[in-house]
Amino acid sequence: MPGRLLPRAFFHHPPQQVAPLLLGKLLVHRTPAGVLAGRIVEAEAYLGPHHDPPDPAAHAHRGPTPRNRVLFGPPGHAYVYSIYGRYFCMNISCEAEGLAGCVLLRALEPVAGQAAMAAHRGLPADAPAPLLTGGPGRLCLALQICRPSHNGLDLTSPRSPLQVRDDGARVPPYRVTPRIGIRHAVDWPLRFTVAGHPCVSGPRGRS
C-alpha cells in the first residue's frame, strides 16, 4: 500500500480548509479483486448548519436525517449517498463530532487498477482517464464505492478497505471556483481543482 494513512486529525478542521489539502492525496479501495486507487484532483467543501451563514446546498443544512447522520459523527468517515436514483457520490466528514461539514470528492486521476475501473464503468480497457474517474458519480462507479456498504466507513482505520493516503506528493497548484451542479449558494468559492488537470469534471475540465 503506497504512502501513509492520513490520521483523523487531518480531517478535524473546517471543510473549506481540508478540501484543498486533499488535492494530491490518494483515495485507495482494497477489494478482494485488487487495489483501486486514484489521486484526488477535484473536491468541494460543504459547510455544516452551525456555520454562519448556513450553507443551503449542504445535505446537513436542515439537521440530521437517516441519510446524512454520518456527517454529524466523528471526522474522517465516508458519507456515501445515491443521487437521481442512478449514481453514488462520496464525501468525507470533517470537523469535530456534532459539526457536519464535509468534502465531496469530484474527480480522481487513476493510479492503480485502471483496467478494473474501466470494466466497472462499462468501457474498453484503454478508455481515457477522464471517463473513468472524472466526476463524482463516475469515480464511485470506477472504485466500486456504494451505499450502504461503504457509507460510514472510518477512512482513517488501518483495517478499513477504504482509506485516504499520502504518498508524499505536494499539494499541487489549484484554483478555487464556485461549486458545480447545485441550485443554491451558486457563487460561494468552495470548489478546489488541480489547475489544468484533464480529469477535472465539467466542460473541458472547466477551471
Add this chain to the structure above:
DNA sequence: CTGTGGATTTGCT
C-alpha cells in the same frame, strides 16, 4: 459542438 430528456433514491413540503 450544443441542448434536451430519461433513469428512478431519498427526504422534505
Add this chain to the structure above:
DNA sequence: GCAAATCCACAGG
C-alpha cells in the same frame, strides 16, 4: 408530489 451535490444517449447544426 417534487427537487436534487449526475451521467449518458441521442438529436440537430
